[in-house]
Amino acid sequence: MIKFFEILGRFIIKTIEEMGQLMLLVVNSFIWTFRPPLRIRAIFKQMEFVGVKSLFVVILTGAFTGAVMTIQIFYGFSMFGAESLVSPTLAIAMARELGPVLTALMVTGRAGSAIAAELGTMRVTEQIDALYVMAANPIKFLVVPRIIAGVFMLPILTVVANLMGVLGGYLVGVILLDINASIFIGNIVEFLNPSDIFNGLIKSAVFGFILTLIGCYKGFYTTGGAEGVGRATTESVVMASILILASDYIMTAIMF
Amino acid sequence: MTESIIQINDLHKSFGDTPVLRGLNLSIEKGEITFIIGRSGGGKSVLIKLIIGLLKPDSGQILVDGHDIVPLGDHDLNRVRHRFGMLFQNAALFDSMTIGENIAFPLVTHTGLKEKEIEELVEQKMAMVGLEGIQDKMPTEISGGMRKRAGLARAIILEPEILLFDEPTTGLDPIMAEMIDDLIVQTQERTNVTSIVISHDIPATLRIAHNVAMIYEGQIVTYGTPAQIQASDNHIVQQFLTGEGEGPMYLGD
Numbered sequence: 001m002i003k004f005f006e007i008l009g010r011f012i013i014k015t016i017e018e019m020g021q022l023m024l025l026v027v028n029s030f031i032w033t034f035r036p037p038l039r040i041r042a043i044f045k046q047m048e049f050v051g052v053k054s055l056f057v058v059i060l061t062g063a064f065t066g067a068v069m070t071i072q073i074f075y076g077f078s079m080f081g082a083e084s085l086v087s088p089t090l091a092i093a094m095a096r097e098l099g100p101v102l103t104a105l106m107v108t109g110r111a112g113s114a115i116a117a118e119l120g121t122m123r124v125t126e127q128i129d130a131l132y133v134m135a136a137n138p139i140k141f142l143v144v145p146r147i148i149a150g151v152f153m154l155p156i157l158t159v160v161a162n163l164m165g166v167l168g169g170y171l172v173g174v175i176l177l178d179i180n181a182s183i184f185i186g187n188i189v190e191f192l193n194p195s196d197i198f199n200g201l202i203k204s205a206v207f208g209f210i211l212t213l214i215g216c217y218k219g220f221y222t223t224g225g226a227e228g229v230g231r232a233t234t235e236s237v238v239m240a241s242i243l244i245l246a247s248d249y250i251m252t253a254i255m256f
Numbered sequence: 257m258t259e260s261i262i263q264i265n266d267l268h269k270s271f272g273d274t275p276v277l278r279g280l281n282l283s284i285e286k287g288e289i290t291f292i293i294g295r296s297g298g299g300k301s302v303l304i305k306l307i308i309g310l311l312k313p314d315s316g317q318i319l320v321d322g323h324d325i326v327p328l329g330d331h332d333l334n335r336v337r338h339r340f341g342m343l344f345q346n347a348a349l350f351d352s353m354t355i356g357e358n359i360a361f362p363l364v365t366h367t368g369l370k371e372k373e374i375e376e377l378v379e380q381k382m383a384m385v386g387l388e389g390i391q392d393k394m395p396t397e398i399s400g401g402m403r404k405r406a407g408l409a410r411a412i413i414l415e416p417e418i419l420l421f422d423e424p425t426t427g428l429d430p431i432m433a434e435m436i437d438d439l440i441v442q443t444q445e446r447t448n449v450t451s452i453v454i455s456h457d458i459p460a461t462l463r464i465a466h467n468v469a470m471i472y473e474g475q476i477v478t479y480g481t482p483a484q485i486q487a488s489d490n491h492i493v494q495q496f497l498t499g500e501g502e503g504p505m506y507l508g509d
C-alpha cells in the first residue's frame with residue numbers, strides 16, 4: 001500500500017515538473033519569437049520540412065478518408081433515401097474534424113517525431129551546449145522556427161486534406177455509388193458553412209503548435225544517449241497525439 | 257607577475273546522489289596554458305561546463321575577472337561567453353550545416369561582417385588547422401580528427417580571450433595530436449590567449465603546459481608547473497603520471 005502511494009506520488013511530481021518545464025518552454029518560445037532578428041531562412045527550411053514534405057501523406061490520407069467516409073455515410077443515408085445529403089455530410093465532417101485531426105496526427109508521426117529525434121540528437125551530442133557556448137540561444141535558433149512552421153503549415157495541409165477528401169468522396173460517390181454529380185457538388189456548396197472550414201483551420205493551427213512544441217520539448221530535454229533519443233521520439237508522438245485529441249474535444253465544445 | 261583570470265572557490269556539484277565536485281578550488285592564470293588531468297569520470301568535463309555556465313554548481317563561486325558568474329542569468333552570461341571559445345570533447349559540430357558554415361557560425365551570428373570577409377576568415381582559420389578545401393563537406397562525411405580540427409577553427413574564429421579544450425587530442429593519431437598541441441601553443445604565443453586544456457595525454461601535458469592541475473575525488477590534489485608535478489611525492493599523482501594499475505588510486509568505483 002505504501003509502495004502504491006510512493007509510486008503515485010512520484011508520478012504526480014514528475015508530471016507537475018514536466019508541465020512546468022513545458023510551460024517555461026512555451027513562455028520562452030513566445031518571448032524569442034518577437035525578439036529580432038527573425039530567422040526567415042530557418043523558418044522557410046522548417047516550413048519545407050513540416051509542410052511540403054508532408055504533402056504526399058496528407059494527400060493520401062485525405063483522399064482515402066473521403067472515399068471510405070462516403071461509403072459509410074452512403075450506407076446509412078441510403079436507408080432512408082437521403083443520398084443527396086451524403087456529400088454535405090462528408091464535407092462538413094472533413095472540414096470540422098477529419099481534415100484537421102487526421103492531418104495533425106499524420107504530421108505528428110512524420111515531422112513531430114523527426115523534430116524530437118533531431119533535437120534529441122543535438123542534445124546528446126552537445127550541439128545544443130555548443131549553441132549556448134557561442135551565445136546563440138537554442139530556443140531562438142531551433143525551437144521558434146519549428147513552431148512557426150507548424151502553426152502556418154498545418155492549416156495549409158488541412159486545406160489540402162479537405163479538398164482531397166471531397167475529391168475522394170466524389171470519385172466513390174459519383175462514379176461507384178451513382179450519386180448525381182451536380183447534386184454532389186451543389187449540396188456541398190449549399191450546406192457547408194464557411195465557418196465550418198474556418199474553425200477547422202483554427203484547430204489545425206493549434207494542432208500545428210502542439211505537435212511542433214512537443215517535438216521540440218521532448219528533443220530539447222533528452223537525456224541518455226541514443227537510447228534517450230529513441231525514447232524522446234516515441235514519447236513525443238504519444239504525448240502530441242493525446243494533446244491533439246484532447247484539445248480537439250475542448251475546442252469543438254467551445255466552437256460549435 | 258601573473259594574475260589569475262578565473263578563480264574558482266569551494267565549488268560543489270552533484271548529480272542526484274553522486275557528488276562529482278566536492279569543494280574544488282582552482283585559479284587559472286591569465287595568458288597561460290593550464291592542463292587539467294585526472295581519471296575518466298572524475299569531473300573534468302563537468303568543471304569546464306561549470307566554467308562556461310552550461311551547468312550551475314550546487315554551491316561555490318566562479319570568478320571571471322573578479323565577477324562571480326554563478327548567479328548570472330542568460331543575458332549577462334552571454335556577455336561573459338563572448339570572451340570564451342570552446343572545443344567540445346566530440347567537437348559538437350552542427351550536423352545540419354557544412355564545415356564552412358559551422359566555422360562561420362559565430363561570425364554570422366555575432367558580427368556584421370560581409371559574406372566575402374567571413375569567407376576569407378573561415379579560409380584562413382581552416383588553413384591554420386590544416387583543413388583546406390573541405391568547406392562544403394558535411395560533418396558526417398569527415399573523420400573524427402578532421403571534425404576536431406573544424407571544432408577548433410570554430411572555437412578560435414572570434415579570437416576569444418579564453419579557450420577551453422575538452423580532450424582536444426583524444427582519438428587522434430600521434431601526428432595529428434602533436435599538430436593540435438602545437439596549435440594550442442601557437443595560439444597562446446600569438447594572441448596571449450588563456451587556455452584550459454583537459455587531457456589524458458601525460459607526455460603532451462608535461463611538454464606544453466604552463467600549469468597542471470589534477471582532479472581527484474572532486475578536488476584539485478596537485479597544482480603546479482610540470483616540473484613541480486613530476487617532483488610531487490603525492491602517491492596518487494605519481495601513480496597517475498606513470499599509469500600504474502596498482503596504488504592508492506582505485507580502478508573500480
Ligand SMILES: Nc1ncnc2c1ncn2[C@@H]1O[C@H](COP(=O)(O)OP(=O)(O)OP(=O)(O)O)[C@@H](O)[C@H]1O
Nearest residue numbers: 271276294295296297298299300301302303345423
Ligand atoms: N548531465 C549529467 N547528468 C548526470 N550525471 C552527469 C552529467 N554529466 C556528468 N555526469 C557524471 O559526472 C561524472 C563526471 O563526468 P565528466 O564527464 O566530467 O568526466 P570526465 O572527467 O570528463 O571524464 P572523461 O575523461 O571520460 O571525459 C560522471 O560520473 C558522469 O556520469
Ligand SMILES: [Mg+2]
Nearest residue numbers: 300301345422
Ligand atoms: Mg570528459
